[in-house]
Amino acid sequence: MEDEARIRYAVEHTEVVRAPEQTLATFGVTNIYYYLLTEPVYKELLGKEGETVVREGKVIAERPKIVTPYYLLNLFEGFEHGKEFAEYLVREHGPNEAGLLYRYRNEPAETNVLSSPMEAVIHNIAQKIDREGNPLATIIKGVDEMWDICLMKFIHDMTRSSLRRNVMEFGARRLLDADTGGIPRYARHTIERLFEEAREDRAKVHELEVELRRWGLFQEYEDRFLNLFRQGK
Numbered sequence: 001m002e003d004e005a006r007i008r009y010a011v012e013h014t015e016v017v018r019a020p021e022q023t024l025a026t027f028g029v030t031n032i033y034y035y036l037l038t039e040p041v042y043k044e045l046l047g048k049e050g051e052t053v054v055r056e057g058k059v060i061a062e063r064p065k066i067v068t069p070y071y072l073l074n075l076f077e078g079f080e081h082g083k084e085f086a087e088y089l090v091r092e093h094g095p096n097e098a099g100l101l102y103r104y105r106n107e108p109a110e111t112n113v114l115s116s117p118m119e120a121v122i123h124n125i126a127q128k129i130d131r132e133g134n135p136l137a138t139i140i141k142g143v144d145e146m147w148d149i150c151l152m153k154f155i156h157d158m159t160r161s162s163l164r165r166n167v168m169e170f171g172a173r174r175l176l177d178a179d180t181g182g183i184p185r186y187a188r189h190t191i192e193r194l195f196e197e198a199r200e201d202r203a204k205v206h207e208l209e210v211e212l213r214r215w216g217l218f219q220e221y222e223d224r225f226l227n228l229f230r231q232g233k
Contacts, residue, residue: 006145006146007146007149009143009146010142010143010146010147010149010150010153011149011150011153013141013142013143013150014140014141014142014143014149014150014153014154015140015141015142016138016139016140016154016157017037017122017126017139017140017141018122018126018129018137018138018139019138020032020135020136020137020138020158021135021136022135022136023158023161023162023165023166024061024064024102024158024159024162024166025061025063026063026064026165026166026169026170027063027169028063029060029061029062029063030060030061030136031058031059031060031061031136032058032059032060032061032136032137032138032158033056033057033058033134033136033137033138034055034056034057034058034059034137034138034139034140034151034154035054035055035056035125035137035138035139035140036054036055036056036057036140036141036142036147036150036151037052037053037054037055037118037121037122037125037139037140037141037142038052038053038055038141038142038143038144038147038150039051039052039053039118039144040052040053040113040144041144041145050115050116050117051113051114051115051116052113052114052116052117052118052121053111053112053113053114053144054111054112054113054114054121054125055108055110055111055147056108056109056110056111056112057106057107057108057109058106058107058109059104059105059106059107059151059155060104060105060106060107061102061103061104061155062102062103062104062105064100064101064102064166064170065100065101065102065103065186065190066098066099066100066101066170066175066176066184066186066187067098067099067100067101068095068096068097068098068099068182068184069086069089069090069093069094069095069096069097070090070095070096070182070215070216071187071214071215072085072086072089073086073087073090074213074214074216075101075214095182096178096182096183096184098176098178098184098186100163100166100167100170102159104155106148106151118141122139122141125139126139138154140154170186175189183215183217187211187215190211191208191211191212191215191217191221194207194208194211195208195221195224195228198228199228205228208225209225212225
């Protein structure tokens with residue numbers, strides 16, 4: 001309960017001072033550069049005023065991926081109740097209801113403690129962003145000891161704000177449409193792309209196999225898959 005209260009506090013005290021000017025890309029990777037500002041955790045202990053902790057880094061948002069509840073049945077590995085949750089989605093939405101899955105990677109750059117009040121730091125960073133002209137830079141205010149929760153809160157909110165446009169763009173290309181087997185057109189495109197990449201790079205073979213099994217399509221593509229190994233001889 002104590003951890004939950006700390007997480008809730010961090011979420012409620014996360015403020016996006018300057019949001020990125022663009023949403024998450026539908027058909028590509030998005031690199032968001034963040035400045036996450038907090039008051040130092042030792043402020044009250046040592047009575048130091050006017051210092052600001054600035055954490056810089058990059059959040060890499062991979063291309064959104066179309067999935068179905070059936071796909072999620074084979075995705076929630078390592079979760080105690082992952083299968084039960086996926087089965088719930090199947091019951092609620094059917095096995096072939098398409099949705100989007102987002103994956104992120106955080107790459108911290110540096111952390112600095114500045115002897116300036118937060119508002120002055122925000123002003124200086126905003127000017128720096130203006131000079132550099134990065135439309136995917138953001139300034140976030142958060143809580144020092146739970147700063148990563150604040151960053152994840154920002155990511156979650158950005159995902160939600162991007163979702164509608166991403167879905168519309170997938171729909172415009174009819175990639176959400178499913179074939180008679182309930183497999184979205186996007187999944188077929190992804191599998192074909194992985195086959196092409198696996199012919200050139202053997203490291204992609206495992207990724208291809210995982211994707212085929214998650215969609216329950218390994219038997220359908222088994223001959224083509226095994227041919228990858230015959231071609232390598």
